[in-house]
Amino acid sequence: MKILWGTDMKEIEMREALRQAIDEEMQRDATVFIMGEEVAEYNGAYKVTKGMLDKWGAKRVIDTPIAENGFAGIAIGAAMTGLRPIVEFMSWNFSFVAADQIISNACKIHYMSGGRFKVPIVFRGPNGAAAQVSCQHSHCVEAIYGNLPGLIIISPSNPYDAKGLLKSAIRSNNPVLFLENELDYGDKMEIPEKEYLVPIGKAKVIREGKHVTLVSYSRMLKKCMAAAEELKKKGIEVEVIDIRTIKPLDIATICQSVKKTNHCLVVEEGHIFSGIAAEIGFQIIEHCFDYLDAPLVRLCQKETPLPYAKNMEAETTPTKERIVEALTKLVG
Amino acid sequence: MTDTEYHFYSSDPKKVIKELGADILREDLNKMLLIRNFEARAESAYQQGKIGGFFHSYSGQEAIQTACIRAMGVKNWYIATYRCHALALLLGAGADEIMAEFYGKVTGNAMGRGGSMHLYTDRLLGGFAIVGGHTPIATGAAFSLEYLGKKDEVALCFLGEGAVAQGAFHESLNMASLWNLPCIYVIENNQWGMGTAVSRAICIQPIAEKMASSYNMKSYTLDGMDYTNTYAAFKHIHEETLQTRRPVLVEAVTQRFKGHSISDPGFYRTKEELEKAKQRDPIVLLKNYLIESNMLTEDEFKEMNKQNIEIVKKSMEYAEKSPAPDPLTLEEGVFAPEDENIMGY
Numbered sequence: 295m296k297i298l299w300g301t302d303m304k305e306i307e308m309r310e311a312l313r314q315a316i317d318e319e320m321q322r323d324a325t326v327f328i329m330g331e332e333v334a335e336y337n338g339a340y341k342v343t344k345g346m347l348d349k350w351g352a353k354r355v356i357d358t359p360i361a362e363n364g365f366a367g368i369a370i371g372a373a374m375t376g377l378r379p380i381v382e383f384m385s386w387n388f389s390f391v392a393a394d395q396i397i398s399n400a401c402k403i404h405y406m407s408g409g410r411f412k413v414p415i416v417f418r419g420p421n422g423a424a425a426q427v428s429c430q431h432s433h434c435v436e437a438i439y440g441n442l443p444g445l446i447i448i449s450p451s452n453p454y455d456a457k458g459l460l461k462s463a464i465r466s467n468n469p470v471l472f473l474e475n476e477l478d479y480g481d482k483m484e485i486p487e488k489e490y491l492v493p494i495g496k497a498k499v500i501r502e503g504k505h506v507t508l509v510s511y512s513r514m515l516k517k518c519m520a521a522a523e524e525l526k527k528k529g530i531e532v533e534v535i536d537i538r539t540i541k542p543l544d545i546a547t548i549c550q551s552v553k554k555t556n557h558c559l560v561v562e563e564g565h566i567f568s569g570i571a572a573e574i575g576f577q578i579i580e581h582c583f584d585y586l587d588a589p590l591v592r593l594c595q596k597e598t599p600l601p602y603a604k605n606m607e608a609e610t611t612p613t614k615e616r617i618v619e620a621l622t623k624l625v626g
Numbered sequence: 627m628t629d630t631e632y633h634f635y636s637s638d639p640k641k642v643i644k645e646l647g648a649d650i651l652r653e654d655l656n657k658m659l660l661i662r663n664f665e666a667r668a669e670s671a672y673q674q675g676k677i678g679g680f681f682h683s684y685s686g687q688e689a690i691q692t693a694c695i696r697a698m699g700v701k702n703w704y705i706a707t708y709r710c711h712a713l714a715l716l717l718g719a720g721a722d723e724i725m726a727e728f729y730g731k732v733t734g735n736a737m738g739r740g741g742s743m744h745l746y747t748d749r750l751l752g753g754f755a756i757v758g759g760h761t762p763i764a765t766g767a768a769f770s771l772e773y774l775g776k777k778d779e780v781a782l783c784f785l786g787e788g789a790v791a792q793g794a795f796h797e798s799l800n801m802a803s804l805w806n807l808p809c810i811y812v813i814e815n816n817q818w819g820m821g822t823a824v825s826r827a828i829c830i831q832p833i834a835e836k837m838a839s840s841y842n843m844k845s846y847t848l849d850g851m852d853y854t855n856t857y858a859a860f861k862h863i864h865e866e867t868l869q870t871r872r873p874v875l876v877e878a879v880t881q882r883f884k885g886h887s888i889s890d891p892g893f894y895r896t897k898e899e900l901e902k903a904k905q906r907d908p909i910v911l912l913k914n915y916l917i918e919s920n921m922l923t924e925d926e927f928k929e930m931n932k933q934n935i936e937i938v939k940k941s942m943e944y945a946e947k948s949p950a951p952d953p954l955t956l957e958e959g960v961f962a963p964e965d966e967n968i969m970g971y
Contacts, residue, residue, distance in 0.1 A: 371770070406740050
């Protein structure tokens, strides 16, 4: 990392980075609390909240029954009346049961009330596919919720961003959907021991290159970086952008890169139809079409529910090989 | 009315009349008249095309929320359905700002963004327009009260009997009971979920009496047409809830005198049924109590009604004269402003 030279760094896992963010914000603000299934006594289904019940007590680390619609709504009501809840969904796929609360209440209340009430709340948990969890536990939700004005959607790809962005999300006065990934929770990285924030709505160039721009986020970036490394061997320099915040989208950073490389591939774990890649692609057309030397290309999940079988699961989401192939075709 | 056998909260009208006295009772009758006149005139404006969207009248149910706020005071969290005009008026939103909201004007209660189903005050978290979707919100307000240690307040959730069929209702009551949240759920059973009779939607009657025990909660049934009964019951429920800090399930049995919304001609209900219901008009009942107790004369009542019509007429003039929202502001306020000091960037 280029930032914070001279500060002490410590290698930690993604889950620990998330826990630190929650812990620090609970320390800073007594109205911050976390609720969800198994977050307290069980120490979290993925151990993000490990040890928090012991430290903060049952008032602020709250186990819920399996009732997502109910507890999501309770948290929204609490947010409207002076608290700053963090709601953990054990999987974002369970948020569909709570969709009415997120869609009809959280994202609309500030506007609908003429600014009389706000909803400072974070919904967080693992999104998308994991290891063979099959059709009902693998959906990427960002395209669905991305269609709703009033929501901020964040999807970090590494522990540094995860911590800094989650802290910003908790401090936000608006509803934030914070999308993690089950397969990333064990990822390790050195991050500063000193407190820091990562701003919402800022993309980051994580690899500089001049031939083609590769835009992605979350877990897919590992595959993108591996593909970029492979193309380097062929003399193709890929510029990789981690959008970090899906909505609001930092289209300026993307366009700046596209204006330089004149080629762009967008990689998304979720489905192709009405996806985030479709949105990014269209915004590129709106903002810097004249700079494109070739049609935009996107790689997304194929149009099936995500199957159980390992080889099928690997086939339906973008793979390193498919990314390499797409990049080669685009600029090779 | 259905032939359900209710066990109404036992109260003595004379005792309530004596306890509250002429000034307060006349004030509340006045409020009920304002609500009735306000909605009646607004309906005419709707028919003239000045008001759009949906419009759900509270006509016939006025005693319930009027008595509730008299018994419990404004300083609680209130949560309403889309049938929210009365609650907004009772909690201090002026006739002007509500009418302006109906007219879609920038001076409206929600700047012309919510319309008739979404009204607010400092203590009203809103009219909510998804049936049952507001029950967790109310439960969350009660959660905040406990979290912040505000022991002198409660949360009031008004819902229709139709919402009882929703999963959100069940989830809310389960968690409110589990976590000892001071939320008072008031089912205003007006017998009809749009055109579907309660007996065709809810598997057991009376709702509160039968269901409350399965949530380990107490229940109360109120005669929603009788101000004195609702007041006495709400006063008791309020005192009890402040003591127990537990949720309670209340059913106020009532009748709406209009359709579900303005576009509903109510063909599912016979004229005779409606006429019978109107014989127990809550405004007439309270008026008669006051006249019998020498607290009001027929002439005074007429004058009171006239004054309210004037208030409503003025609100229509205000709404008419108010400017529409500036289209340039369309995209403002989707997000609440961030606190730059805290965000640090």
